[in-house]
Amino acid sequence: MSTPMTHLAIQSRLVKTRRSPPRTMCVSCEVALKSEPKVAPVISAPPSQVGEAPGQGPEDAVIGAKVRVKVPVKVYHVPRVPEVELIGMEGTVKQYVGVFRGTQISASLPFKVEFVKEIIGGNRSGPVKFSVHLKEDEFDYV
Amino acid sequence: MRKFSEQYARRSGTYFCVDKGVTSVVIKGLADHKDSLGAPLCPCRHYDDKAAEAAQGFWNCPCVPMRERKECHCMLFLTPENDFAGTDQSISLEEIRESTANM
Numbered sequence: 001m002s003t004p005m006t007h008l009a010i011q012s013r014l015v016k017t018r019r020s021p022p023r024t025m026c027v028s029c030e031v032a033l034k035s036e037p038k039v040a041p042v043i044s045a046p047p048s049q050v051g052e053a054p055g056q057g058p059e060d061a062v063i064g065a066k067v068r069v070k071v072p073v074k075v076y077h078v079p080r081v082p083e084v085e086l087i088g089m090e091g092t093v094k095q096y097v098g099v100f101r102g103t104q105i106s107a108s109l110p111f112k113v114e115f116v117k118e119i120i121g122g123n124r125s126g127p128v129k130f131s132v133h134l135k136e137d138e139f140d141y142v
Numbered sequence: 143m144r145k146f147s148e149q150y151a152r153r154s155g156t157y158f159c160v161d162k163g164v165t166s167v168v169i170k171g172l173a174d175h176k177d178s179l180g181a182p183l184c185p186c187r188h189y190d191d192k193a194a195e196a197a198q199g200f201w202n203c204p205c206v207p208m209r210e211r212k213e214c215h216c217m218l219f220l221t222p223e224n225d226f227a228g229t230d231q232s233i234s235l236e237e238i239r240e241s242t243a244n245m
Contacts, residue, residue: 100198
């Protein structure tokens with residue numbers, strides 16, 4: 001007659017014989033998994049209408065896009081420069097502020113564009129980086 | 143918000159409206175938003191979500207159009223070439239109280 005197994009022995013036997021969960025094979029397509037680069041389309045089409053579902057608005061298509069200002073816009077907040085006329089200047093779209101934490105914001109100038117201006121002359125000449133908020137019809141994509 | 147308005151007008155080289163009633167109402171509106179939302183959200187616009195707008199900051203006074211372009215659609219800060227710009231960059235508490243007594 002075999003000796004009854006103690007509780008501890010049963011447990012250890014279960015641990016030894018427990019099989020690891022079967023490994024599942026995953027088939028993935030690398031091409032599909034790669035995220036699309038955030039660049040503007042080559043065709044200079046305006047971004048889609050504001051009012052789409054949060055997180056799927058123009059910001060996904062335009063962040064990082066190079067733009068050129070096409071209307072006269074004067075700004076007064078640039079360091080070391082009292083007044084800057086932006087028409088013809090090229091910049092990079094840094095942010096779309098029309099959506100904030102998933103909520104539509106009523107910003108009238110939702111595209112935050114970064115420019116660099118060369119200050120010539122004076123004691124502190126050199127490039128000055130500044131951001132300006134623009135609206136859709138004030139610039140074209142380069 | 144009265145002191146802020148005076149300081150910002152001086153700093154930006156802008157002036158209050160010839161009609162101080164306009165200035166008073168806007169300052170009162172800014173103060174009310176500061177009390178209720180924690181930020182002086184522009185009182186001259188309609189918002190779907192005031193809390194989100196105040197948190198995001200575009201329309202917190204001085205709003206982005208004013209900071210960058212000196213465009214204040216409330217007519218609180220007016221550039222000298224504006225037809226409605228007065229010559230004052232200050233306003234007293236009594237003036238504000240008189241103009242906003244019925245609000």
